[in-house]
Amino acid sequence: MSRLPFPAALLFTVASFSVSFNASAAEISQGAMLSNSCAACHGTDGKSPGAIPKLHGKSAEFIENALMEFRSGERDSTVMQRHATGYSDEEITLIADYFAGLN
């Protein structure tokens, strides 16, 4: 309190309105939740440091198409078909948008 540089009363007035705003700032999106699971193989934020393809820098269309094609079997894969079959269209779009949004 003593370190407040400005009339504390005003600050607290503002603070009292701020709870919901602050809360929304910390709200974790469904896209983030889903995509963080991918990071164990594809690296944090899709920045894979090794042999597994990077997702960072890819467009939403690219990621969405790849996942849809892995899921249908149209595109060959080692493990990705076994993952992609676990997600709905909506979830695939959320994942694609999340990684593309990091660009």
Place this chain on the structure above:
Amino acid sequence: MMNHINRRQFIQLVGGGSVLASSIGLVACSKQSTTSGRVVIIGGGFGGATCAKYLQRFDPDLDITLVEPKQNFVTCPFSNLVLGGLREMDSISHSYEAHSKRGIKVLHTSAREIDPTGKKVQLADGTTLEYDRLVVSPGIDFRWEDIENMSPGDAEKLPHAWNGGPQTVTLRRQLTAMPDGGTVIIAPPANPFRCPPGPYERASMIASYLKQNKPKSKVLILDAKTKFSKQPLFMQGWEALYGDMIEWVSGDAGGRITGVDIAGRALYNELGEEHAGSVVNLIPPQKAGKIAHAADLVDDTGWCPVNQRTFESSRHPDIHVIGDASLAGAMPKSGFAANNHGKVCAAAIVSALHNTTMPEPSYVNTCYSLVGPDYGISVAAVYRYSDEEGIYAVKEAGGVSPGDVGPDFREQEARYTRGWYASITSDTWG
């Protein structure tokens, strides 16, 4: 950033009207109290280190303390490659520099006691930490009492090497010192235990070393179980790469070990039949790590029951248990699963502290194993949560690598095995 806002900027923001209210709100709150909550994490393995990192990413205003005795964490994943001579210890050791750079306090000591009512953790160095939320990620401990004539001190002679570290080096040294024509015995425990395919990858990596250096030797697996993870794929690979070098004895055919003869470097089963080896790797039955028992977080299974959506303990509120120590429904005890728990748990804690809605948790596991240096196989699963079932595997997804593929596929999975290790360790410690 916003904390450094000065008086003039503040007036400008206020003058700017209600559109800017949300950013002012953040400023005011961070001024009012400098943190949005205190989270203490016990254990800096795949679970704890990931949880710390993702807590900080989700909410940079959290006050996060990670308690881990080791300066460098040696992973159990890829320690089999050290045994096979494919990797050095340095390449499976990870520091906490990146955590410190993120502003996470890393204390290299151990937790001695938890006071769940006072919400305090007492450390071995005498310090007491207060928390709003506590994450316990203690890994495993061993049920020495289940093996006759075995005590923790004997593990130097009969190393389990089921934590990455000095025992990995001991076991490697024993392998390099053994004579050609000797037998290496591996005795995996009954379920549940850490890393279900691990003992069989270990047999593979040891066979790979022996084939090149001591080709008259044998690997004998005396198993407590009657079947094991990725069994057909392992057996197919063993035959292709090592002929009859690896022999597996099922638990119902004399494989179940009940005791040891330390001096004779031998194991015996319930019928009293003894098997002596040049190197004996007994992997004892397991339970949740020590602190989980001391803090009354375990049930009569020896593991920690949790709300599988948030990983909050069923026994004490505001304490979350993740990784191998937790009872996580259909998920196996793996480094991958622990990394995943860390993220789900971080999301649960941040959502709870901010009183926001937690997103639906997302759970995944993939376990890669090397059968040979260029021969990889995998098992994968996607999981969901329901109040009735807890964490369950999605039926349409997951499964093991196909059986009917050529060497290119196995080679590609071996490359991905190494790629996975690079990614998950940077996701956890980077």
